[in-house]
Amino acid sequence: xxxxxxxxxxxxxxxxxxxxxxxxxxxxxxxxxxxxxxxxxxxxxxxxxxxxxxxxxxxxxxxxxxxxxxxxxxxxxxxxxxxxxxxxxxxxxxxxxxxxxxxxxxxxxxxxxxxxxxxxxxxxxxxxxxxxxxxxxxxxxxxxxxxxxxxxxxxxxxxxxxxxxxxxxxxxxxxxxxxxxxxxxxxxxxxxxxxxxxxxxxxxxxxxxxxxxxxxxxxxxxxxxxxxxxxxxxxxxxxxxxxxxxxxxxxxxxxxxxxxxxxxxxxxxxxxxxxxxxxxxxxxxxxxxxxxxxxxxxxxxxxxxxxxxxxxxxxxxxxxxxxxxxxxxxxxxxxxxxxxxxxxxxxxxxxxxxxxxxxxxxxxxxxxxxxxxxxxxxxxxxxxxxxxxxxxxxxxxxxxxxxxxxxxxxxxxxxxxxxxxxxxxxxxxxxxxxxxxxxxx
Amino acid sequence: xxxxxxxxxxxxxxxxxxxxxxxxxxxxxxxxxxxxxxxxxxxxxxxxxxxxxxxxxxxxxxxxxxxxxxxxxxxxxxxxxxxxxxxxxxxxxxxxxxxxxxxxxxxxxxxxxxxxxxxxxxxxxxxxxxxxxxxxxxxxxxxxxxxxxxxxxxxxxxxxxxxxxxxxxxxx
Numbered sequence: 001x002x003x004x005x006x007x008x009x010x011x012x013x014x015x016x017x018x019x020x021x022x023x024x025x026x027x028x029x030x031x032x033x034x035x036x037x038x039x040x041x042x043x044x045x046x047x048x049x050x051x052x053x054x055x056x057x058x059x060x061x062x063x064x065x066x067x068x069x070x071x072x073x074x075x076x077x078x079x080x081x082x083x084x085x086x087x088x089x090x091x092x093x094x095x096x097x098x099x100x101x102x103x104x105x106x107x108x109x110x111x112x113x114x115x116x117x118x119x120x121x122x123x124x125x126x127x128x129x130x131x132x133x134x135x136x137x138x139x140x141x142x143x144x145x146x147x148x149x150x151x152x153x154x155x156x157x158x159x160x161x162x163x164x165x166x167x168x169x170x171x172x173x174x175x176x177x178x179x180x181x182x183x184x185x186x187x188x189x190x191x192x193x194x195x196x197x198x199x200x201x202x203x204x205x206x207x208x209x210x211x212x213x214x215x216x217x218x219x220x221x222x223x224x225x226x227x228x229x230x231x232x233x234x235x236x237x238x239x240x241x242x243x244x245x246x247x248x249x250x251x252x253x254x255x256x257x258x259x260x261x262x263x264x265x266x267x268x269x270x271x272x273x274x275x276x277x278x279x280x281x282x283x284x285x286x287x288x289x290x291x292x293x294x295x296x297x298x299x300x301x302x303x304x305x306x307x308x309x310x311x312x313x314x315x316x317x318x319x320x321x322x323x324x325x326x327x328x329x330x331x332x333x334x335x336x337x338x339x340x341x342x343x344x345x346x347x348x349x350x351x352x353x354x355x356x357x358x359x360x361x362x363x364x365x366x367x368x369x370x371x372x373x374x375x376x377x378x379x380x381x382x383x384x385x386x387x388x389x390x391x392x393x394x395x396x397x398x399x400x401x402x403x404x405x406x407x408x409x410x411x412x413x414x415x416x417x418x419x420x421x422x423x424x425x426x427x428x429x430x431x432x433x434x435x436x437x438x439x440x441x
Numbered sequence: 442x443x444x445x446x447x448x449x450x451x452x453x454x455x456x457x458x459x460x461x462x463x464x465x466x467x468x469x470x471x472x473x474x475x476x477x478x479x480x481x482x483x484x485x486x487x488x489x490x491x492x493x494x495x496x497x498x499x500x501x502x503x504x505x506x507x508x509x510x511x512x513x514x515x516x517x518x519x520x521x522x523x524x525x526x527x528x529x530x531x532x533x534x535x536x537x538x539x540x541x542x543x544x545x546x547x548x549x550x551x552x553x554x555x556x557x558x559x560x561x562x563x564x565x566x567x568x569x570x571x572x573x574x575x576x577x578x579x580x581x582x583x584x585x586x587x588x589x590x591x592x593x594x595x596x597x598x599x600x601x602x603x604x605x606x607x608x609x610x611x612x613x
Binding site for chain 2 (some may be wrong): 094207209210211212213214215233235236240241243244276296338340341345353356357360361363364365368369370372375376378379380382383385386389
């Protein structure tokens with residue numbers, strides 16, 4: 001049997017360490033001055049099933065934002081490592097997350113992706129639950145007799161649910177560390193992101209841009225913290241900026257590529273990473289330079305924090321979510337070769353509405369499904385997926401900047417903005433989790 | 442008021458169809474500069490999503506004239522990866538109705554299906570599939586200085602507007 005026949009498995013097949021078709025520890029090679037990843041991590045169905053078990057079912061995954069369920073009765077649905085859940089605001093004002101699955105015969109309770117309901121009623125046999133999951137009614141209940149125990153028929157809560165700065169995360173692993181412990185140094189970066197609001201509150205816009213692409217989820221993960229591709233993949237957008245006559249912005253783009261510029265790419269512990277630029281986006285989102293806005297931030301947070309807050313960052317919280325300047329980007333793997341991404345524009349609370357509207361327009365310009373930016377990235381993911389079908393050339397190379405990266409006391413590896421330090425962080429964590437045995441049962 | 446076009450000033454269905462069919466022909470010929478000429482200087486080209494409020498939600502596209510020109514520039518004068526190879530399109534327009542018209546203004550509704558394919562090496566991921574995009578359009582047309590009808594607003598409500606989109610990089 002050839003190698004490709006050996007690992008050509010049926011998607012969704014239960015995976016275990018025993019029937020690994022090839023050694024997992026050979027897929028990511030972390031060597032002096034050289035870092036490589038096996039191309040099969042983007043194509044192999046068996047590895048995909050293992051990723052779901054060992055990474056996605058054990059990680060804190062972003063499931064929604066508190067502003068989406070402001071009022072008691074508000075709910076929205078989400079997918080947690082392929083399991084359908086309902087996120088709701090209970091009468092008690094608390095946030096609840098339960099599986100979207102009737103305890104009777106397993107039908108989904110919510111069809112809409114968001115709405116307002118104090119009760120969820122199963123359409124099949126009319127079992128009724130409060131929106132916190134408590135069973136409150138069953139049709140023709142007398143048929144169950146007097147000995148039937150309903151105490152374990154409340155909707156099953158998601159094992160772990162915690163929020164940080166309005167971002168709601170859930171985890172299928174009951175033994176997972178607390179969210180903030182998991183976030184570690186990433187929490188500081190989330191603080192800077194949320195404090196772009198003078199009230200410290202971000203909220204999300206009502207609509208969601210969704211895009212799908214026929215490629216592996218990790219291409220999106222790698223690219224959001226990739227500072228090497230901008231001038232090439234986004235040449236079209238750079239030309240649009242040139243056409244707009246913005247010479248100063250062209251200089252920023254050039255300066256960014258010089259050593260010692262005020263931009264860097266960082267790999268954090270636990271697979272997180274970021275790309276940061278003190279001078280902002282490529283000729284967009286200029287609101288950050290407005291005096292009135294800056295004054296409101298200084299008033300709220302103090303002048304010492306202004307630069308930290310206004311530094312533009314793409315922050316990855318491994319494995320499911322990015323925080324970008326304009327949006328929250330949620331990654332949902334469908335199969336080894338199919339991914340859905342939600343980009344959810346944010347609103348900065350406590351500032352002039354006109355700025356938020358302007359941010360929406362800039363978001364559409366660079367990030368939307370008809371944009372002049374993200375669409376070119378997606379085309380590259382698809383080129384990636386085409387290329388990795390060639391399995392004879394085995395490796396993808398992520399060595400850029402290994403020699404010059406600096407390791408900080410808190411474990412951050414800091415590289416030049418075009419270095420692959422964040423991608424190495426992704427694959428170190430990927431490898432650690434993939435090698436760490438079975439996921440939760 | 443609905444006009445049958447007999448007055449000669451208000452927009453007839455035949456005249457409305459001629460405008461829309463001409464637009465479709467220019468788009469399908471990739472004559473994007475000529476496409477722009479069909480629009481007023483204050484035109485809006487809009488693909489809304491759910492709540493149809495551009496201040497509260499992102500649109501798929503919400504272009505003013507400047508953004509439309511940017512879009513055309515990108516297609517004509519830059520090597521945008523998402524359009525290499527370029528989309529081949531066919532805009533099918535049916536159910537044209539003049540909803541409202543005066544001598545210098547008209548609202549026109551129609552159905553649209555855009556069929557799109559990118560050929561290149563059709564064995565590759567992402568190429569070779571024919572995709573279809575059904576939607577309902579609403580146009581606001583205005584009489585230009587030389588008596589021609591120009592497009593002041595083009596709104597396309599795609600049937601699948603809230604669903605995941607895989608790169609809509611052609612002009613709908």
